[in-house]
Amino acid sequence: xxxxxxKSANGMEARVLDYGGIVVSVRVPDRHGRFDxxxxxxxxxxxxxxxxxxxxxxxxxxGNRIAGGRFTLDGKTYTLAKNNGPNHLHGGLKxxxxxxxxxxxxxxxxxxxxxxxxxxxxxxxxYPGTVRATVTYTLTDRNELIFDYHATTDxxxxxxxxxxxxxxxxxxxxxxxxxxxxxxxxxxxxPVDSTLIPTGEIRSVSGTPFDFRTPTAIGARIDQDDExxxxxxxxxxxxxxxxxxxGGPTLAARVxxxxxxxxxxxxxxxxxxxxxxxxxxxxxxxxxxxxxxxHRYGFAMETQHFPDSPNKPSFPSTTLRPGxxxxxxxxxxxxxxx
Ligand code: GLA
Numbered sequence: 001x002x003x004x005x006x007k008s009a010n011g012m013e014a015r016v017l018d019y020g021g022i023v024v025s026v027r028v029p030d031r032h033g034r035f036d037x038x039x040x041x042x043x044x045x046x047x048x049x050x051x052x053x054x055x056x057x058x059x060x061x062x063g064n065r066i067a068g069g070r071f072t073l074d075g076k077t078y079t080l081a082k083n084n085g086p087n088h089l090h091g092g093l094k095x096x097x098x099x100x101x102x103x104x105x106x107x108x109x110x111x112x113x114x115x116x117x118x119x120x121x122x123x124x125x126x127y128p129g130t131v132r133a134t135v136t137y138t139l140t141d142r143n144e145l146i147f148d149y150h151a152t153t154d155x156x157x158x159x160x161x162x163x164x165x166x167x168x169x170x171x172x173x174x175x176x177x178x179x180x181x182x183x184x185x186x187x188x189x190x191p192v193d194s195t196l197i198p199t200g201e202i203r204s205v206s207g208t209p210f211d212f213r214t215p216t217a218i219g220a221r222i223d224q225d226d227e228x229x230x231x232x233x234x235x236x237x238x239x240x241x242x243x244x245x246x247g248g249p250t251l252a253a254r255v256x257x258x259x260x261x262x263x264x265x266x267x268x269x270x271x272x273x274x275x276x277x278x279x280x281x282x283x284x285x286x287x288x289x290x291x292x293x294x295h296r297y298g299f300a301m302e303t304q305h306f307p308d309s310p311n312k313p314s315f316p317s318t319t320l321r322p323g324x325x326x327x328x329x330x331x332x333x334x335x336x337x338x
Contacts (some may be wrong), residue, residue, distance in 0.1 A: 001021040001045060001100060003312065006077065006112045006139040011035065012334065014139055020133055021057035021116050022048060022098040023165050025172075025288070028143065028334040031261030036147075038334075040298040043288050054164035055287075057097030058135055059090045061127050062121060062318070063115035063162035064238070064274060064307035066195040073128070074156055080126040081295030085195050090164070090272040092125035096133070097164070113138035113146075121157065124147060129155035131320075143334040151326035159320040160305045161328060162270075165279060166298030169257035169264060175282035177220025177278060177299045183254040184212035184275065186239035190306055190315075194231050197308050202240055209303050210237065218277055218299065234296065238272045238306050249329050253301050256337060267331040268303035276300040317327065 003024070006014045013027040014335050024090075024295035025037045038137055041055045042048050048055070060110050069080040069088035080088040090097065102118035113136060120131040138146040149161045168177055190198040205211040209221035222234050231234070241252050253275075256263045266273070278296045285293045309315040320326050 002103065004103065004105060004114055005312050007116065007136070008112065008139050008143065009110070009141045009297070010143070010196070012139060012143050014137070014145060016114060016137060017045065017048070017178060018103040018116070019045060019100050019127075020050065020099070021058035021101050021137070021162070022097070024238060026145065028262060029305065029336065031244045031336040033336065036260070037288065038167055038169050038172065040166040040168065040172055040287055043287075051285070052097075053285070054090060054097055056165045057163075058101070058116070058161065059164050059302070060096030060133060061125065061131060062088070062158050063090060063302060063304045064161045065089050065197055066306045070181065071158065072198065073310070078126055078128060085193055086250060093124065096120070096161070100129050101135070104334075108138070108321050110141040111138050113245065127157055129153040131157060131159065133161065135161065141276055145332045147330045149326065149328040150322070151218065151320060152322075153320050154322055156319060156321045158310055159326045160309070160318045161326075162274075162302040162304045164300055164302060166300050167255070167264065169255060169262040170260050170296050172291070173289060173297065176219075176294065176296040177215065177259060177271065178222065180213045180218050180299065182212050182218055183215045183276075184239050185214070185242050185253065186274065187242055187250050188240040190229055190238045190240065191228055191238065191270075192307075194229065196236060196331035197313060198238065198306060199310055205239075210239070213255070221327040222277065235277040236279060237276050238304070239276050240306075241268070241271055241273055243271065249331055250284065252303060255301075261271070261336045261338065263335045263337050267333065267335045269327070269329045270303040271304070272304050272306045274300070274302040274304055274307070292323065303328075
């Protein structure tokens with residue numbers, strides 16, 4: 001297995017493994033030009049192999065949950081691993097986060113990157129069809145980290161790929177993320193049951209702790225007495241992104257960390273964003289340089305189709321058929337604010 005370092009002309013740097021396509025570190029400047037690592041992860045591959053809550057990894061074939069580990073496609077019912085209580089999560093026992101991807105580095109005019117390829121055999125983790133997946137990581141001289149996903153299949157199947165980096169824009173291990181100020185371009189979200197499966201309702205965020213349409217600290221309302229926050233143990237919900245008409249990447253989220261001045265913007269072609277506030281981090285994992293990942297020391301923003309779409313006919317479809325191309329693009333753009 002190999003590690004790769006991507007470095008942009010102005011010093012931004014990302015370290016990536018071919019195992020799981022894991023983004024191990026991302027170094028970006030603060031408002032004084034000081035670089036820090038802003039993602040959670042481990043020092044060694046052995047740590048990732050032992051146990052990881054998907055730190056930095058590519059998620060597939062299906063990012064997020066499928067209720068009861070079952071879905072029906074073209075009249076046939078498929079059974080998947082229940083690896084998250086009664087549900088299937090993030091592709092199963094050995095998802096795309098736990099396979100070794102074929103990696104090919106490239107150099108562009110104003111960018112560097114890696115093309116990751118993986119062929120998932122028919123029946124892998126219970127999913128039908130041979131899926132050929134390509135995920136391209138590009139680091140640009142504009143301080144963007146871009147993920148381009150592409151997949152084809154030889155039988156009708158499900159595809160919903162995402163990236164599971166956990167961020168702390170103050171710097172990895174430097175406290176919890178509750179002071180990060182989040183703006184989400186989402187008027188609605190998908191409420192869940194107590195096992196985090198969407199009920200099927202598309203609910204307005206208006207008047208709820210899920211209204212991030214104006215900049216709000218993650219911690220401002222996270223402990224309110226709210227059924228959805230109780231089910232998620234905080235934020236662990238899919239937001240329905242407001243979309244333009246052209247299908248290109250649109251602004252999904254803006255996250256600002258006041259002490260460092262770091263700002264991250266997320267643009268995506270996907271219809272949804274899972275905002276996870278690191279609620280399951282509980283101080284048992286030790287990350288890079290031995291830091292202890294306590295409660296809410298990182299947050300994830302997973303661009304995706306909605307959870308449990310295969311069992312929710314009213315949600316945008318995650319079915320991929322032979323002859324079709326699955327394409328998805330997400331951009332993490334880093335900047336600073338005074
Ligand atoms: C996703 C899920 C969370 C949690 C993390 C990994 O974000 O929505 O509930 O499982 O992955 O710990």
